[in-house]
Each structure stands twice: as structure tokens, then as C-alpha cells.
Amino acid sequence: MKPHTATHVLRAGADDYVSLPLNRYELAARVLAVHERMFPRAAPVTDKLTRTEAAILRFLVENQGAWTPPGRIIQEAIGTHHEAGSSLVRVYVHKLRAKLAGSRIQVLSRRGYGYRVVTR
Numbered sequence: 312m313k314p315h316t317a318t319h320v321l322r323a324g325a326d327d328y329v330s331l332p333l334n335r336y337e338l339a340a341r342v343l344a345v346h347e348r349m350f351p352r353a354a355p356v357t358d359k360l361t362r363t364e365a366a367i368l369r370f371l372v373e374n375q376g377a378w379t380p381p382g383r384i385i386q387e388a389i390g391t392h393h394e395a396g397s398s399l400v401r402v403y404v405h406k407l408r409a410k411l412a413g414s415r416i417q418v419l420s421r422r423g424y425g426y427r428v429v430t431r
Contacts, residue, residue: 371428378424
């Protein structure tokens with residue numbers, strides 16, 4: 312990358328610039344920040360979430376577009392192996408969907424694949 316590329320792109324009107332190598336956590340944070348600027352709300356949805364709901368949503372956003380099985384969500388987002396895995400995730404996703412109703416974030420599920428997040 313040429314040193315002046317970022318400056319040139321930003322002066323041309325871009326809101327942001329991401330260089331390689333790409334850090335997926337930084338990218339997810341930037342996407343959420345742009346989303347919040349574009350669609351402001353009185354109280355951010357994340358203020359309504361429990362710690363576990365927020366961890367699951369954060370994990371799904373970081374893996375946006377990919378189907379994630381319930382077992383991986385339990386391990387990565389909650390940090391444990393739970394015997395009720397898929398049932399537990401199903402309950403939390405149900406609660407998330409209720410709290411995200413009306414927002415542009417939607418949690419999809421597909422039998423045999425798991426869950427993923429999309430924006431409408």
C-alpha cells in the first residue's frame with residue numbers, strides 16, 4: 312500500500328479506510344459504528360441485552376454471513392460446554408429476536424446449519 316492511499320481515499324469522500332491485513336474484530340466494530348451513525352436510535356439495542364445475549368450477538372456479528380452451529384456459539388460466546396447446548400442457544404436467540412425486533416439486525420436460523428446475523 313502506498314502511504315498516501317488512505318489520505319487520498321478519505322479526501323475523496325470515504326468515511327473510513329481499512330488496510331490489510333484485516334482484523335475481523337476491528338472490521339466488525341467499524342461496521343457497527345457506521346450502522347449506528349446511519350440508523351441512530353434513542354436507546355441502543357445493546358443496552359437492553361443481558362451479558363450472555365450481548366456475547367452471543369457479538370459472536371454472531373463477528374462471524375456475520377457464516378452459519379454457526381449452536382455448540383460453537385456455546386463454546387465461543389458463553390465460554391463453556393453445556394449439555395443443553397442447542398436448547399440453551401435456542402432460548403437466548405428467541406430472547407435476542409424479541410429485543411432486536413424493529414432494528415435492522417436479524418438473527419436467522421437454519422436446521423442443521425445453526426444461526427447467522429444479517430442486516431435488513
